[in-house]
Amino acid sequence: MSGALRQRCKYQPYLSKVCSAKDTIPHFKNGQYIGWSGFTPVGDPKVVPIALAEYVEQNNLQGKMRFNLFIGASSGTYNEDRWAKNDMIAVRYPYQNSGNLRTRVNSGTAKFADKHLSMFPQDLAWGFYSKERNGGIDIAIIEASEILEDGSIVLTGAVGTAVEMCHIADKIIIELNTAVPSFKGCHDIVEPWIPPGKPLNITAPQDRIGSLSMKIDPSKVVAVVESTAIFPGRAIKGADNDSRAIAGHIVDFFQNEVKHGRLPENLYPLQSGVGNIANAVVDGLSDSPFGNLTVYTEVLQEAMLPMFDSGKLKFSSSTSMTLSKWDKFYNNFDFYKNKIVLRPQAVSNSPEVIRRLGVIAMNTPVEADMYGHANSTLAGGTRLVNGLGGSGDFERNGYLSIMHCPSARKTKTDPTGISCIIPMCSHIDHTEHDLDVLVTEQGLADLRGLCPVDRARLVIEKCAHPSYKDQLTDYLNMAIKDCQPKARGHEPHILEKVFKMHANLLKNQTMHLNSW
């Protein structure tokens, strides 16, 4: 037992549970329901999943130790890739970002479903995903940065669904990570609930309604394992011209909204998805006249740290923080600690709080259609990319619901072979009733107050890649002509042709058609 562990574990009875990762293996049986702490991809347990993977590999148990695996969102791809390779994941909820798991899911050899990230913890706690065992899960594996005198757990850089998991787990395994600082002071832990719940009394991103540590039933703790594992952060691609153009359109739009009194000068709290467009948007805001900004989001991003430094950003609330490099954060821990709070995802993504605060939601879809529906999950309508994440929580409930994507993406043979603006999304995660503004590098379409046909004209005009504008307009005109004289054209479509661009892509690697 290291001195570091002794220092971090202030609850004496747990010291008798200290063991190696390998010692935890007998707790695990094929078919169990397992929860990991962590969220996209921070705060997940590391050494116990590694030990289990090694055990499976060394004993040729591939396909014979399969688990129902629940994690708040994605986890470190290192472990999830390895588990998927070893066929250790039978079922996975509610989001993933692992190449191997994705292949299994898309091949039908692992079961996956995505769910709004605000709802996943409550549905898990209410037993909806483990009806066969009448609710609960077998084991929660939780990464901690400190254990307090009362046996409660201080998590690391994410909260996710850890609270609910510990609440319903038969056994808890703690990975106490002594290679990261204690995150005490960063969290605002709210207990799970069954209806009727209480109001979440948050009226500003910095409001706290919970506690600094996660209370658990100490009798459930079967092992405390020291970990010094740090997985490399996720690298973010630099902003390209397209994402800078998108950011520019959004900043212009905000300025116009402020001018007309529909937004205050420091805007409303911002939510921004993960990825290079999202980072470019944050960069764009960084260079904008807007100040005193706040963030109410699910993942605190890389690009936000410099905004704390410059004073542009006052406060951030999230459930997780994704940095590619952690040194700067750790070295200035006391400075940043007062500017952030990490909450359970049931709270960070709560419709109640998002709507009350008037959050400005910004997310990137796979594709969006001319009427304002968006596909966030399934390329070509069938192939899982990552999952829904919190996009539905924020887009549905935000004061302004913005989605941004490039107007087109390349294929092997056509630099604009995939139009991100199509007649109908091949899969729909967000409906026309949930989108206010669509942005590409071409321009911004403000869809508020418009009927479907007017939306379609504006989306084609402002957002479509020039090489697709005529093709999309032809479809729209054809559909109007087909439907409206028969009085069935509120949202005109020709269902036989509606996916012709997608079919052409599969066949000819381009959505550019010779004819409709």
Place this chain on the structure above:
Amino acid sequence: MSGALRQRCKYQPYLSKVCSAKDTIPHFKNGQYIGWSGFTPVGDPKVVPIALAEYVEQNNLQGKMRFNLFIGASSGTYNEDRWAKNDMIAVRYPYQNSGNLRTRVNSGTAKFADKHLSMFPQDLAWGFYSKERNGGIDIAIIEASEILEDGSIVLTGAVGTAVEMCHIADKIIIELNTAVPSFKGCHDIVEPWIPPGKPLNITAPQDRIGSLSMKIDPSKVVAVVESTAIFPGRAIKGADNDSRAIAGHIVDFFQNEVKHGRLPENLYPLQSGVGNIANAVVDGLSDSPFGNLTVYTEVLQEAMLPMFDSGKLKFSSSTSMTLSKWDKFYNNFDFYKNKIVLRPQAVSNSPEVIRRLGVIAMNTPVEADMYGHANSTLAGGTRLVNGLGGSGDFERNGYLSIMHCPSARKTKTDPTGISCIIPMCSHIDHTEHDLDVLVTEQGLADLRGLCPVDRARLVIEKCAHPSYKDQLTDYLNMAIKDCQPKARGHEPHILEKVFKMHANLLKNQTMHLNSW
């Protein structure tokens, strides 16, 4: 001025504004933004809209007096049909139930868009639908049952968006209806807000957080018109065998949930859509062992009155009440008044409250697909039926999200020519991420915790009409075979064939195919 009006109008300064409906006509100009009180179809103004329609008809102003018309949901079809016939509706938000307007919308001669009913009032108040005039509306026409000493308004049988409309209108016209009793005591009026709002401190359907009357700026009131108009209530068809079977499956399901501890014995507050299936479900609950029930919904329905009488139903919260006959309610007003509350639709449909209370949501879609998406608005993907209503507010946020429909509907040539279970919805208002349970007269599919392919198998097995089961299974197997070997089959589809059943319906009046 009638004695009844004098008695009901307790704010003296308004008496100088009393005039006939016809006298209000000069306030109205082509192109204005007009708001009506009311909600589905109660509480709407009657004599002023009639006077305007007569004015247009007598002066041949059809198409020359067109308005942007906002109403909480649908209104009495008598006036809306007449306005639509006279081409008096240029734009209409966010729901409608008028045959003439529907034809115009589907023909492209009136602009309509639907919106989640919880969001419509806030978006209207924030100026999203009247950006051209920098927010606000010109005139709000409000049906009142009493005017109190402070000039505040007691509404009639609905609240809807009346509060927000009066807040942002330049002028207010009050229709004081002396043919209905004063509804004082029925309402719980909450003021409009801009972010950040305050928590809606409702933790049970009977909790009140507002006031009994609607405060307005008296200087905006330009006319008080006496009305004695009562439109006939909407007749509800009696339950047929199919809807009774659906109700039976739902009651069985609830009993099983109670048995497994996932529901309390008096269930959670119920939301139920409008229509004969919804009424049959309420009837089914009436005959079930469940007691002490509560309702948190948008429309209090006909079938709920007998449940108050029998003591089965303790309390109902809604924004409106739709009765086909009002005599019983008026004759026992004091009895019922203590068992109901009517709230603004921003509160009755608030995601915050729906989620907190654990509402059980039950609504009828046009069609549902095998993966669990639902179409509530557009038949054949293009033709507006009525609109989205509050289905999204409740299905997204409910503790249990249930949708129910017949497995098939008839066409002229085939008694089961339309399958309500199809490979992919031709329009999507509710996604697979929002549906827990799908029910038809054939059976109930509990989709919680299932991946897409398992959902599809269960939906076909439990919910599809027997004459479509093989056809749907063939499609599913074909799609799996096409997608999964290529590792793009998380949710298998063949986009070229996915709407073949819909296309066949248009061509041959049946979804029964000869072959795929």
